[in-house]
Amino acid sequence: MDRPTPADHQQQQQPRPSLFSPYQMPRFRLAHRVVLAPMTRCRAPGAVPGPALAEYYAQRSTDGGLLISEGTVVSPAGPGFPRVPGIYNQEQIDAWKKVVDAVHAKGAIFFCQLWHVGRASHQVYQPGGAAPISSTDKPISARWKILMPDGSHGTYPTPRRLATSEIPEIVEQYRQAAINAIEAGFDGIEIHGAHGYLIDQFLKDGINDRTDEYGGSLPNRCRFLLEVTRAVTSAIGADRVAVRVSPAIDHLDAYDSNPLQLGLAVVDRLNALQREAGRLAYLHVTQPRYVAYGQTESGPQGSAEEESRLMRAVRGAYQGTFMCSGGYTRELGVEAVESGDADLVSYGRLFISNPDLVERLRRDAPLNRYVRKTFYTPDPVVGYTDYPFLGQPKARM
Numbered sequence: 001m002d003r004p005t006p007a008d009h010q011q012q013q014q015p016r017p018s019l020f021s022p023y024q025m026p027r028f029r030l031a032h033r034v035v036l037a038p039m040t041r042c043r044a045p046g047a048v049p050g051p052a053l054a055e056y057y058a059q060r061s062t063d064g065g066l067l068i069s070e071g072t073v074v075s076p077a078g079p080g081f082p083r084v085p086g087i088y089n090q091e092q093i094d095a096w097k098k099v100v101d102a103v104h105a106k107g108a109i110f111f112c113q114l115w116h117v118g119r120a121s122h123q124v125y126q127p128g129g130a131a132p133i134s135s136t137d138k139p140i141s142a143r144w145k146i147l148m149p150d151g152s153h154g155t156y157p158t159p160r161r162l163a164t165s166e167i168p169e170i171v172e173q174y175r176q177a178a179i180n181a182i183e184a185g186f187d188g189i190e191i192h193g194a195h196g197y198l199i200d201q202f203l204k205d206g207i208n209d210r211t212d213e214y215g216g217s218l219p220n221r222c223r224f225l226l227e228v229t230r231a232v233t234s235a236i237g238a239d240r241v242a243v244r245v246s247p248a249i250d251h252l253d254a255y256d257s258n259p260l261q262l263g264l265a266v267v268d269r270l271n272a273l274q275r276e277a278g279r280l281a282y283l284h285v286t287q288p289r290y291v292a293y294g295q296t297e298s299g300p301q302g303s304a305e306e307e308s309r310l311m312r313a314v315r316g317a318y319q320g321t322f323m324c325s326g327g328y329t330r331e332l333g334v335e336a337v338e339s340g341d342a343d344l345v346s347y348g349r350l351f352i353s354n355p356d357l358v359e360r361l362r363r364d365a366p367l368n369r370y371v372r373k374t375f376y377t378p379d380p381v382v383g384y385t386d387y388p389f390l391g392q393p394k395a396r397m
Contacts, residue, residue, distance in 0.1 A: 027239035031064025037346035038113040044085035052380035059355035063107030071115030074177035080117035100185035112181040118198030119159035134159035188240035196252030206255030244284035287326030
């Protein structure tokens with residue numbers, strides 16, 4: 001009979017991972033697996049982060065914790081919400097340095113989410129009042145509304161289809177934004193390829209109706225994401241780069257006829273990229289139960305079993321650190337890590353109203369309720385940095 005090897009013995013001795021156990025990423029060691037999810041909060045007037053952002057992120061920082069910034073646009077044409085920060089000019093880089101320093105002072109690791117909304121914008125957000133760009137010239141349907149600068153909701157306009165020759169320039173915007181993020185002190189970046197924004201507009205066959213090398217077949221629809229990922233990894237190193245996708249989410253009409261096949265195609269290409277360039281920081285996948293921006297649940301929801309099957313298939317195929325997000329409670333997060341369905345779990349809305357969410361989850365303490373109407377308001381304090389910590393009175397709320 002074969003004698004057990006030291007590796008077998010080590011495997012038997014290893015305790016089961018928990019939501020609160022350390023985790024080793026390719027470059028960074030985390031003290032726990034509770035991650036701050038990227039969330040738009042509309043508190044950066046003029047696209048420049050200020051002191052309110054430094055306080056907000058520092059409040060949610062823990063020693064050895066991982067935070068992902070709100071979507072941070074890679075160009076002046078990138079936004080589709082009011083008051084979202086950018087990372088495309090020197091003023092923004094310098095302003096982000098103060099935010100990053102506040103997070104690092106708490107011992108946390110901070111990734112910048114690079115964002116371009118594509119057609120999920122409006123002329124009011126575009127330089128010169130131009131039409132937003134996309135893979136297509138089909139607009140987002142009227143069932144979805146865009147938040148306007150004055151707080152009202154408008155209709156999404158008809159986008160302008162990017163010419164094939166323009167796409168390398170967009171890839172370059174991501175590459176430069178990643179370099180800028182590192183200059184600002186961020187530990188890494190997350191490429192936002194999810195939730196119906198620009199990259200997802202290339203991935204999903206319900207949107208992408210191109211006939212060039214960026215449309216049609218699965219390899220062609222994955223091309224833009226892969227070009228962006230390759231450009232960014234070559235600029236700052238694979239272990240500082242993460243990718244977020246949502247193959248099964250139809251937010252902003254981002255339907256795909258075969259979400260599982262799409263998810264596995266993306267994973268297959270990221271695995272191949274890792275063999276060339278080294279391990280990526282993580283892959284971040286949104287669970288199909290995600291509901292964005294408090295809008296109605298999009299489309300008919302699949303069964304929990306179907307959703308789990310998709311997540312497990314993508315998790316099983318991806319060779320690297322796997323992060324899940326989308327409506328996770330304490331119980332679901334604990335279960336995801338202990339069962340091996342995920343290495344890391346990102347929390348969104350619960351982190352908005354609980355700056356000390358990590359400690360509350362660890363102690364299984366009661367949670368503050370979030371106030372949805374202040375998610376996207378401009379006030380730098382109310383609904384932003386005034387949620388109480390454990391042991392603090394709730395007077396200001």
